């Protein structure tokens with residue numbers, strides 16, 4: 398009879414078990430005119446917090462708990478444009494530590510509501526200062542080391558390591574992609590925010606096969622519609638960013654990402670966020686070039702989150 402407490406504790410999954418190991422979805426309609434090209438989207442919205450940032454947040458929090466940096470009522474503190482904050486807030490609620498976040502006040506209303514629903518404390522910063530204003534505010538608060546553990550996603554190596562080698566609960570983004578494509582991946586594409594996803598995944602993929610082309614995508618201007626992404630030439634450059642790592646960098650127009658978000662909804666049945674759509678548009682450019690050169694390719698794109706948090710944006714109706 399399976400009635401002992403021990404057996405009961407084995408039942409079900411924990412929140413941490415559900416982070417990572419996301420599916421790779423085929424984007425066959427997008428490449429219908431490009432025989433020999435396979436495009437695959439890593440469905441990061443399947444993480445419990447709804448984005449790729451669950452990976453970095455759980456890596457950062459797990460390491461901090463292990464080292465005794467968090468606990469005893471200390472607040473986890475960080476600057477975030479939304480998704481990392483949602484991941485921290487979710488983990489704080491589940492694992493029992495308070496969370497304080499510095500967030501630009503122009504993030505979508507859906508994000509604000511989600512942060513509130515998880516019970517996080519939020520310090521709203523001036524939207525004109527973008528994510529850099531939130532970083533400056535967090536750095537100021539972080540001086541109070543008795544009250545705060547400053548998670549510093551932009552400078553914390555646990556961020557990119559979560560994609561490089563994973564955490565206790567998952568093998569990490571790169572190892573998953575390698576296994577899910579039977580080692581056939583030829584191109585990897587991801588947007589740059591903190592750069593953790595791109596840096597960690599690229600470092601590991603290059604170890605597995607140095608020929609894999611790793612392509613970063615960033616907004617083509619400092620004023621853009623990509624929540625969570627950085628225009629590196631004009632932003633505070635994240636200390637974990639390695640500009641020498643990418644085989645290529647694609648500057649993406651917001652309008653092209655909007656158009657791709659609508660297209661993915663209508664022809665693939667996939668509702669993704671603006672950064673995910675921008676990365677897909679970059680992947681499709683590579684697909685067209687490879688096809689024009691008569692080459693076959695297996696292109697993996699990070700679909701960092703779903704569309705739910707962006708549905709109030711007007712472009713869907715335009």
Ligand SMILES: Cc1ncc(COP(=O)(O)O)c(C=O)c1O
Nearest residue numbers: 480590591592593594625672701
């Ligand atoms: C929607 C979205 N896309 C992409 C990213 C970038 O991920 P990373 O910080 O790993 O570069 C973020 C980061 O916050 C994000 O919120």
